[in-house]
Amino acid sequence: MIHDLRLVLPALAAWLTAAVAIGVAPAVSYTLAAAAAVAALVVLAPRRAGTAPRPLIAGAVLACAAASAIGVALRATAVGTGPVPDLARAGRTATAEAVVTGDPQVSRSSRRTITVRARVETVRRTDVRVPVLLIAHDRRWLDLVPSQRVRFAGRFREPRGDRLLAAVALVRGAPSVLSPPSGVQRAAETVRARLRAATDDLPPGQRGVLPAMVVGDTSRIPPDLADDFRTAGLTHLLVVSGANLAIVIGAVVGLCRLAGLGRRRAPPLAALAVCAFVVVARPEPSVLRATVMGVVGLLALFTGRRRQGLPALAAAVLLLVLIDPALARSYGFALSVTATAGLLVLAPPWRDRLARRLPGPLADALAVAAAAQTAVAPILVMLSGEVGVVSVFANLLAAPAVAPATLLGALAAVIAPFWLPPARLLARPAGLAVGWIIGIARVTAELPYATVPWLAGGLGALTLLAAAGAVLLVLRSARMRLLLAALLTGILLAVIALRATAPGWPPPGWRLVACDVGQGDAVVLSAGPGRAVVVDTGPDPGAVDACLDRLRISDVPLLVITHPHADHVDGTPGVRAGRTVRRVLTTPRTSGRAGRLARGVPARPALTGQRWSVGDLTLAVIAPLATGPPLSRADDGSTINNASIVLVARSPGFSALLAGDIEADAQRALAGSVPPVQVLKVPHHGSRSQDARFLAAARASIALISVGRDNDYGHPSPTTLDLLRHLHVRIHRTDREGDIAVIPTSTGIATVSRK
Structure with missing residues (x-):
């Protein structure tokens, strides 16, 4: 070793x-x-x-x-040289032609934001060849396939902290497709599309997860299910990795041996299967790492030498990093490598120890699950600021269904391009296996304290490693093991007692709830039992609908759309689902989008100085201060943000300032008219564009930031967070706490998070 x-x-x-x-x-x-x-x-x-x-x-x-x-x-x-970096440094707009190099991805934080990896080959009549990241909002970008050549117009900006990327381009409109995909990519997309067709008869969750497990196609996974997989520590099953490749190689080699092809004939066929698998699954970091390791293993098998896992992993890492240095900063690559290292280094001794007290198969499964989760825990903490408590047990329970789902799904993918009916038959038992995995993900994600908050970033990883080292030292002493067991038992009893006596969700007497809708806003103000005023609806109808269901809201006397950006208005159908919406309030400069989404509901513009009363809740409109021509798509983002409705909400023992997405210019104009409140909904998801006088004028004790996890905009800005801390405001964020409720207490107000 x-x-x-x-x-x-x-x-x-x-x-x-x-x-x-x-x-x-x-x-x-x-x-x-x-x-x-x-x-x-x-x-x-x-x-x-x-x-x-x-x-x-x-x-x-x-x-x-x-x-x-x-x-x-x-x-x-x-x-870093040439016309594209020059455009990015100047922040200019240009038309370019590019070749798509990766599958378009929908942002987790904003379902309307699409990112596409591409290689610009022509800009301003100059031939170039540099990698860029395209950020678009038109859904037609999702139809692109790697190797297609497209023309687009967009504003080029400098990438942050990545010198291997020439620019980030904010794209306008749909792509202009100049050429079809290559023959290989057309064949790969045919396999993926036919596999999707073969799963059409399955329930929605199985329909999305099975293609993800087999070929890495995550396009149909519901966002809430993806969150459950993340909480349960099962996200690795939604991407193609070494486990998938090992199952495919094992099946091919096994079939070759059954056919009597012998030890030397099986590896070349397995290598062909690996190549086909990589093309269909796309060369993602985990697939590349697994491919190189698989090829090393096949060479060992072909030459008759004993395969050694750790040297093979080291060779894979060295080769891939030298070929593609960008992998060095890929979290997916890091998770894949560390998980494999955990299986190679930690799992064997742990399995031997467990085998002394447990049956062999159970010891193997538990050691593998624990080793992989232990190895990746520091990286997951860096990403999420959470430690998964149930992930080992979730993986242990899901493990028996992974191989049947992968093998049957892979067989369906092979057959589907030629004959769809038998592929659909194979997809049904594969769907049953996937259904078991989905059930495990949903149940474990809903368990109390499935994840424990921890420090995020590098400091979080270091403290987790230090804590793990301290636990190992403690476990070396029998007396310390007894003390640790007693302490953990006491903590467990305390948690059970707290959980048993907790009021549940929503907390009694709640006045405001900031819904966790990803990168967007949706605020609910209580107006009596089953009634609420809703301010903005977020980007996803399902997310706001689920939040209102949890609050048991059936009547919405007033729906306020602060401004017509997608992350504030696109969830409107979710508010109307099964509920009565009586009136819509929009900015006087509305583009009409909110009215179209809320068709059939009376709509009117909000006027400065206007007051509304719903039960014991009162709303006062303090912005926008001036009107102008209706907003259009030609207006830039700041113009639309500054047209936001700004409200002051009051009810007994509670007051809040809901500031939409207004930026520093509009905030400066309002700073003298802001009344003191208890709660501030921080404008524009905590972006950098904030006016210190405006934030200070609110004199709030609690700041709520509605923001999506790992969003593409860097929200909330560290500068804004520092400013709020300097004002001695307690900061609460939906990306870390989920739904956040504000309740009055005998000494003021308090917050309760659903997590």
């Missing part, structure tokens, strides 16, 4: 060097590469007889670091 770990060090050096070099100027990377190369030459220089042997591992580490740094520097130099 020590020898294997030494072989890992060069790969780790290349990985870490690339991750650092991507974020610095090319000159720094060149300097780093030169220093590492000189040091490697010194270390590996021939020695005279009788002197100490050369430290080969140290030399290999330095040589790999030098190769990684020079590779990043050369790419960054090539990407």
Whole structure:
């Protein structure tokens, strides 16, 4: 094992060097590469007889670091020069032609935001070849397939912290398709489309998850189900990874042996299957890592040598990082590699220990699940700021269904392009296996304290590792094990007692709830039993509908749409689903979009100074201060944001300022007319465009930020968070706490989060 770990060090050096070099100027990377190369030459220089042997591992580490740094520097130099980076630095708009290099993805935080990886090849009549990230909102971008050439118009901006990307382009409208996909990509898309057709008769959840498990097609997974998989620690099943590839390779090799092809004939056929699998599943980080490892294993099988897992993993990491340095900063790649490392390093000794007290199959399954989750825990904490408590048990319960679902789904994918009826028959038992996995995800995600809040980012990962080290030290002493068991038992009893006596959701007497609708706003103001005023509806009808169901709202006397941006208006059908909406209030400069979504409901503009009363709830309109021509698509985002309705809501023991998405200019105009309140709904999801005087004038003790997890805009801005902390305001965020309720207390107000 020590020898294997030494072989890992060069790969780790290349990985870490690339991750650092991507974020610095090319000159720094060149300097780093030169220093590492000189040091490697010194270390590996021939020695005279009788002197100490050369430290080969140290030399290999330095040589790999030098190769990684020079590779990043050369790419960054090539990407950072030319017309595209010039456009990005100037923030200009241009028309370009590009080749799509990755599947279009819908943002998790905003269902209307679509990101597309592409390679710009022509801009302003100049031929180039640089990678860009396209951000679009037109749904027609989702129809694109890798290798298609498109023309688009957009505003180019500099990427943040990624010198291997030439620009980020904010695209207007739909793409103009200039060429069809390549023959290989057409065939791959045919397989994916026919597999989707084969699953059409399955329930919605199974219909979305089965193609994801088989070929990595996540286009039909409901957002709430994806969240349940994330909470339960089962997200890895929704992406193609080494487990899928291992199942496919094992099935092909097994069939070859049954057919009598022998040990030397099976690997080439398995390699062909691997190539076809990668094309259909797309070369994502986990697929690439798994492919290289699988090829190494096949070579070992072909040559008759014993396969060694850890060296194979190290070889895969080293090769992939040198070929594509961008993987060094890919969380998907990091999760894939660390999970595999956990299976190779942690699982065997844990399995041996568990086998002394448990049946062999159970010990194997528990060791594998625990090792993988332990290995990826620090990275998951960096991403989410949460520690999964139930993930090991969820994976243990889901494991028996993974192989049947993958094998039957893969067989259906092979048959579907040629003969759909038998593919549909195969999809049904595969769907049953997937249904079991979905059930596990939903049940475990709903368990109390399925996740525990933790520090996010690098500090969170370090503290988690420190806590794990402390636990290992404690477990070495029998007395400390008893004390730890007693402490954990006490905590468990306390949690059970708190859960048993907790008021549930919604908390009694709630006055306001900020719904967790992703990257958008939806605020609910209580107006009596079963009645509420709703301010904005978020980007997703399902999310706001679920929030109102949890609050048991059936009557909406007033629906306020602060401004016609998708993340505030597109959820309107969800508010109307099964409820009575009596009136819609819109900005005087409305584009008419809110009225169209709420057709059949009387709508009127909000006028400054206007007051509304619903039960014991009163609403006062304090903005927009001025009217103008109706908003149109030609208006920029700031113009539309500053046309937002701004409300002051009051009820006994409660007051709040709901500021829509107004930015600094509009805030400065309002700063002198803002009354003091207890709660501030922070404008524009906590963006950087804030006026300190406006925020201070509210004199709020609680700030609510409605924001989507891992959103593409960097909301909330660290500058805004620092400003709110300087004002001694308690900050609550929907991306971390879920639905947030405000309740009056004997000493003021308090918040209760659904999580």
